[in-house]
Amino acid sequence: MTNIWSYEGKRVAIVGCFSGMGEACARELVKLGAEVHGADIRESPVNLASFTQVDLKDWSSIDKAVAGIGGEIDALFNCAGLPQTFPALDVMRVNFMGIRHWTEQWLPKMKRPGAVASISSLAGMGWLQNVPLLKEAIAIDGEKELIAWFESHQEAVGDGYGFSKQLLNAWTQIQAVKYAKEGIRFNVTMPSPVKTPMYKDFQQVAGDGVLNAFTAPTGRFCDPAEQGNPLVYLNSDAASFISGVALPVDHGFFGGVVTGELNVQELLAQAAAANA
Numbered sequence: 001m002t003n004i005w006s007y008e009g010k011r012v013a014i015v016g017c018f019s020g021m022g023e024a025c026a027r028e029l030v031k032l033g034a035e036v037h038g039a040d041i042r043e044s045p046v047n048l049a050s051f052t053q054v055d056l057k058d059w060s061s062i063d064k065a066v067a068g069i070g071g072e073i074d075a076l077f078n079c080a081g082l083p084q085t086f087p088a089l090d091v092m093r094v095n096f097m098g099i100r101h102w103t104e105q106w107l108p109k110m111k112r113p114g115a116v117a118s119i120s121s122l123a124g125m126g127w128l129q130n131v132p133l134l135k136e137a138i139a140i141d142g143e144k145e146l147i148a149w150f151e152s153h154q155e156a157v158g159d160g161y162g163f164s165k166q167l168l169n170a171w172t173q174i175q176a177v178k179y180a181k182e183g184i185r186f187n188v189t190m191p192s193p194v195k196t197p198m199y200k201d202f203q204q205v206a207g208d209g210v211l212n213a214f215t216a217p218t219g220r221f222c223d224p225a226e227q228g229n230p231l232v233y234l235n236s237d238a239a240s241f242i243s244g245v246a247l248p249v250d251h252g253f254f255g256g257v258v259t260g261e262l263n264v265q266e267l268l269a270q271a272a273a274a275n276a
Contacts, residue, residue: 004237007034012235013069014077015054015102017044020196021119022079025228029077032232037069040080056080056098057090059143066105075235076106078118079228084161091160092150096167097143103175113183115235118172119227120188120246122214124165125254127246130156134170165190169246176244185243187234191227192250209271216262218251 007029014029016022017038026046029036038044039054054065082094103116110116127134133156140146150157157163172188179186193211215221230249233239248254256262 002237004240005032007032007236009033010074011035011037011071012075012077013037013039013073013106014079015039015056015099016078016080016119017046017048018042021191021194021224021227022077024224025077025079025231028225028228028232037073039065039069056094056102059101062098062102063105066102066109072109072111073106074111074114076103076110076114076116077231077235078103078116079231081119084159088154088157088160089147089150092157092164093147095161095164096171097146099168100171107179107184110184113185113240115185115239116175116187117231117234118168118188119231120168120190121161121165122190122192122248122250122254123162124169125190125248125257126162127166127169130166131170134167135174137167138171138174172246173244180243185239187239187242187245187247189227189230189234190246190248190250190254191222192253193221194224194227195221196224207271210268213267213271214250214253216253216267217256222249222251
């Protein structure tokens, strides 16, 4: 009998495996028997089948990385991202443009059935109120054209982080419909704040009070593995009928907000008072 939880005999690619959630995800995949091919701008500490350096801001670097890894894959894990301490356009180029281009280069090399799982953020949880604008950007294929669109919509783009995550959520759900008949599933997770090496960047921008507000209702930050493991599940055979999901991995925060059990404005006001 096939073990639907196992990755034995599966070949996967993961971008963003240097640290944090991506590193945790890669480690679990190796434990589960996958042949894991990693890519990042810095070398991963995980014992991978191969590692390739890639700069997601540079489409030629992405093309070279995919060609260098070569072969077919069963699943793709997109765990890379930049925080809003970087220039907004760089954030957009990595968090959306780079992830999308990387994925698009792998799709012809993906076995059917296959699966793609990406990391978004609670910062993108307002995507449903912004779908028409997001679809306008997603419809643009060219690199220069999309950069020009971002530059002409600076008010919407802001610091790049939240908008890039909204784009990733919407794009994932569009792809889930587009590739359903081909047997490729697309899902994305929306983590609450995690104390990874990137946390200090969020701390610099938002402050501890705001970040702590997003730990409601549990009052604690999660471990990177608690974010990496849901990605492993979503790309496993155990999730064979799950696609088009933007999954909050936040121990109830998103659900509390949409049902009114948690008041974001009150939480942020309390955070501001704590920071004062």
